[in-house]
Every structure is written in C-alpha cells, then in structure tokens.
Amino acid sequence: MDENKKPDCCVPEFSSGAAESADTRLRAPTSLDTQLIIPGQLWESTLTELRERSASWRESAAIFCGRVIGIEWVVKEVRFHHYLCEDRGRPRSIRLTEAAKYQLYEELCRLGLRLIAGIHTHPEDWVDLSWIDQQNQLCSRRGFWSIVVPWYGERTWKIDQMGIHIRMSEGWGRLTTEQVHRHVRIAE
Numbered sequence: 001m002d003e004n005k006k007p008d009c010c011v012p013e014f015s016s017g018a019a020e021s022a023d024t025r026l027r028a029p030t031s032l033d034t035q036l037i038i039p040g041q042l043w044e045s046t047l048t049e050l051r052e053r054s055a056s057w058r059e060s061a062a063i064f065c066g067r068v069i070g071i072e073w074v075v076k077e078v079r080f081h082h083y084l085c086e087d088r089g090r091p092r093s094i095r096l097t098e099a100a101k102y103q104l105y106e107e108l109c110r111l112g113l114r115l116i117a118g119i120h121t122h123p124e125d126w127v128d129l130s131w132i133d134q135q136n137q138l139c140s141r142r143g144f145w146s147i148v149v150p151w152y153g154e155r156t157w158k159i160d161q162m163g164i165h166i167r168m169s170e171g172w173g174r175l176t177t178e179q180v181h182r183h184v185r186i187a188e
C-alpha cells in the first residue's frame with residue numbers, strides 16, 4: 001500500500017489506513033478548554049478547493065494558520081499541500097515534504113502566525129485519524145486541531161459529520177458531537 005512507502009525527504013504520508021479502521025475510534029478528550037474558530041468564507045472556499053483537488057479519487061489536504069488569543073484558536077489563512085509541494089495525492093495517502101513544511105514554518109514566523117489546524121480528506125465515511133495521521137509531526141503542540149472530511153469532500157458535510165480531533169498531552173482525541181458543537185465555531 002502507498003502508506004508503507006517512505007518517499008525520500010518527506011514526513012510520513014497521511015493515510016486513511018482502512019485496514020485498521022474498524023476498532024480504532026479515538027477517545028474523546030475528557031476536558032476541553034479551547035475553541036476553534038474558522039471564518040465562514042474561508043471554511044467554504046477551503047472545502048471547495050479540497051473537493052476539486054480530491055476530484056473523487058485522491059486525498060487532499062491543507063493547513064489552517066492563525067492566532068491563539070486566550071482560549072480561542074482563530075484561523076486567518078489557509079495553505080494547501082498541493083501548492084506547497086508535489087503532494088503525491090493518492091486514494092489513501094498524501095504527503096507534505098520536509099522542505100515545504102520548513103518553508104511554511106518560516107513564512108508563518110515572518111507573518112506572526114502559527115499552525116492552528118490540519119484538514120484532509122478521506123475516501124469514505126471513516127473520519128478518525130489513521131495511525132500514520134497520528135504520527136504526522138506537522139505540529140505536536142497541545143491544542144493543535146486536525147479535521148478529517150469524509151468522501152473526498154464531495155457533497156456538503158456539516159462540521160459534526162467530520163472527524164474533529166485535538167492534540168492532547170497524551171496523544172490525539174476525537175471530539176464527541178456535543179463537544180464539536182460547543183468547541184468549534186464557523187464564524188459568520
């Protein structure tokens with residue numbers, strides 16, 4: 001499978017890891033003290049771009065960047081993997097090269113922004129993070145978010161139909177539907 005290939009000089013590829021999907025639903029965080037806020041227009045245009053890039057056959061991904069203000073993780077901008085590097089999007093995998101990652105870190109440093117959330121598409125309705133997704137070290141900071149959009153982003157999905165994950169000190173947790181409603185806001 002694609003996920004087992006280790007392309008030179010890049011981080012592990014995202015993968016939906018279908019084989020391990022049956023019993024790997026991530027646990028929900030026991031307590032949450034932050035909120036993810038995404039401007040509505042940016043959210044819609046991101047989903048449109050991911051849907052077009054995925055084109056019903058491959059994973060696509062992007063990174064939300066912004067500011068952390070108190071308990072609020074506020075998205076200001078988005079960067080897509082396929083513009084940052086040759087992402088090698090495949091039906092169950094996608095990558096971000098090390099070079100692209102460090103270039104992004106530098107750009108964000110200049111802009112005074114930081115990594116807020118990753119977002120990527122999966123082929124079917126499984127929206128947990130695969131083992132490879134969990135190992136991806138784009139950002140291991142506590143509070144970083146990771147969003148998984150089902151069915152390559154085709155059709156319009158509500159935020160609570162997606163996999164919304166947060167990085168905790170002990171690893172990744174997946175928010176319950178109620179937690180999504182309370183801690184993720186698509187702003188007008």
Ligand SMILES: [Zn+2]
Pocket residue numbers: 014015016120121122129130133148
């Ligand atoms: Zn994935």
